[in-house]
Amino acid sequence: MKYVTEYRDADIVHSYLACIKSIVTKPWTIMEVCGGQTHSLVKHGLLDILPPEITIVHGPGCPVCVTPQSLINQAVSLSIDHKVILCSFGDMLRVPGSKMSLLEAKARGADVRILYSPLEAVEIAKKFPDKQVVFFAVGFETTAPANALSVLHAYRAGLKNYSILTAHVLVPPAIRAIMDDPHTRVNGFLAAGHVCTIMGNSEYYPIAEEYKIPLVVTGFEPVDLMQGLYLTIQQLEEGKFEVINQYSRVVKEEGNPEARAVINKVFEVSHRNWRGIGVIPRSGYALREEFALYDAEKKFGFLSQDQENVNGCIAGSILKGLKKPKDCPHFNKTCTPLNPLGAPMVSTEGACAAYYHFSGIIE
Amino acid sequence: MCLAIPGKVESIEFMYDNSVRMAKVSFGGIIKQASLEMLPQAEVGDYVLVHVGVAISRVDEEEAQKVFEYLREAGELDELNH
Ligand code: SF4
Numbered sequence: 026m027k028y029v030t031e032y033r034d035a036d037i038v039h040s041y042l043a044c045i046k047s048i049v050t051k052p053w054t055i056m057e058v059c060g061g062q063t064h065s066l067v068k069h070g071l072l073d074i075l076p077p078e079i080t081i082v083h084g085p086g087c088p089v090c091v092t093p094q095s096l097i098n099q100a101v102s103l104s105i106d107h108k109v110i111l112c113s114f115g116d117m118l119r120v121p122g123s124k125m126s127l128l129e130a131k132a133r134g135a136d137v138r139i140l141y142s143p144l145e146a147v148e149i150a151k152k153f154p155d156k157q158v159v160f161f162a163v164g165f166e167t168t169a170p171a172n173a174l175s176v177l178h179a180y181r182a183g184l185k186n187y188s189i190l191t192a193h194v195l196v197p198p199a200i201r202a203i204m205d206d207p208h209t210r211v212n213g214f215l216a217a218g219h220v221c222t223i224m225g226n227s228e229y230y231p232i233a234e235e236y237k238i239p240l241v242v243t244g245f246e247p248v249d250l251m252q253g254l255y256l257t258i259q260q261l262e263e264g265k266f267e268v269i270n271q272y273s274r275v276v277k278e279e280g281n282p283e284a285r286a287v288i289n290k291v292f293e294v295s296h297r298n299w300r301g302i303g304v305i306p307r308s309g310y311a312l313r314e315e316f317a318l319y320d321a322e323k324k325f326g327f328l329s330q331d332q333e334n335v336n337g338c339i340a341g342s343i344l345k346g347l348k349k350p351k352d353c354p355h356f357n358k359t360c361t362p363l364n365p366l367g368a369p370m371v372s373t374e375g376a377c378a379a380y381y382h383f384s385g386i387i388e
Numbered sequence: 389m390c391l392a393i394p395g396k397v398e399s400i401e402f403m404y405d406n407s408v409r410m411a412k413v414s415f416g417g418i419i420k421q422a423s424l425e426m427l428p429q430a431e432v433g434d435y436v437l438v439h440v441g442v443a444i445s446r447v448d449e450e451e452a453q454k455v456f457e458y459l460r461e462a463g464e465l466d467e468l469n470h
Pocket residue numbers: 337338339340343350353354355356357360361365366367368369370377
């Protein structure tokens with residue numbers, strides 16, 4: 026596949042590895058923010074080949090992992106008590122709620138459907154005018170345009186039976202929250218390439234300046250990740266802290282203005298509660314007042330915020346890069362992908378699941 | 389979640405009561421539909437990055453080569469060829 030295969034070339038990966046080895050003199054801790062990058066780093070065994078000076082920690086960029094349990098409970102309640110057609114990306118189904126997951130709700134007869142795109146949910150709403158259809162709109166900036174588009178499609182079609190349960194989170198406030206933690210050991214970041222295809226690079230300049238950390242906007246294939254790491258380590262070794270765009274084949278400096286216009290039409294920035302981390306101010310999106318009709322929380326009423334059911338899961342420390350999955354006493358014992366205690370074990374982009382699935386390669 | 393895959397635009401048509409420009413995009417032979425609402429300039433033959441049914445960026449061929457050129461400039465690729 027063009028633009029995929031050539032970025033998995035082992036020779037190129039090893040050339041970048043040689044570049045890294047030739048410049049590294051000190052220990053550095055680098056965080057990749059995005060769960061897709063976590064998955065790729067672990068799957069392709071890249072963590073294994075890096076020199077011992079380099080420690081990679083995995084950030085909070087897995088939307089499934091950071092969606093608070095109260096919203097999972099809300100989704101479960103919509104499907105069971107309100108009997109809506111609850112549509113979601115597949116990863117959300119196994120995340121444990123306080124009482125059950127969406128998958129268990131489905132097993133009890135609730136109409137829970139896995140979709141590839143939120144636009145399909147609007148088509149379902151057209152097909153079943155007598156049913157309420159709710160899309161569980163999780164995601165980072167990358168996914169916000171598609172979720173916003175679904176609202177606009179429903180609006181243009183005059184649908185009254187479509188709404189979204191919004192759990193949108195933003196990357197820059199999360200990076201700040203990680204750097205503001207006094208225990209942080211992160212020296213530099215691989216910024217999430219696909220988020221920047223939408224938002225561009227401008228949000229990262231003030232972060233690099235303020236915290237004196239290099240940020241390299243990086244793609245998802247092994248060659249991208251190795252070049253991203255190289256460009257980060259090079260800056261660290263030279264005492265620089267700049268924003269560099271490794272992923273320029275799809276990330277333009279200004280991002281995608283059309284996509285941002287759609288986001289801004291439908292959403293406004295709001296506070297968000299991140300699972301395991303807590304409330305981060307202005308770190309997500311909520312629907313604008315004009316689109317209240319499409320807001321599932323307003324339409325069906327807000328569930329009381331249940332106490333998070335923590336179970337000894339250390340997801341918060343993992344998502345902030347303070348601990349690794351193998352530091353968790355539950356890892357691969359009481360917590361496995363088939364029987365997850367916490368969200369990072371559910372999603373294929375969660376650090377715990379990535380380590381579980383590919384641990385044979387790591388060790 | 390933020391998974392987005394590059395594919396080639398094979399054809400473009402208007403759907404949803406003629407209101408939305410949609411592309412048939414080939415991912416190594418597997419065809420999927422993608423909305424071009426965020427990428428009005430996309431044409432047949434372009435490679436576009438698709439995320440949950442929406443094309444979000446056009447792949448720039450010149451920029452795509454830079455990852456490899458960088459190594460060539462650093463002299464790393466020559467070494468490998470020997
Ligand atoms: S292994 Fe399970 S319990 Fe431990 S941090 Fe990961 S998800 Fe939580």
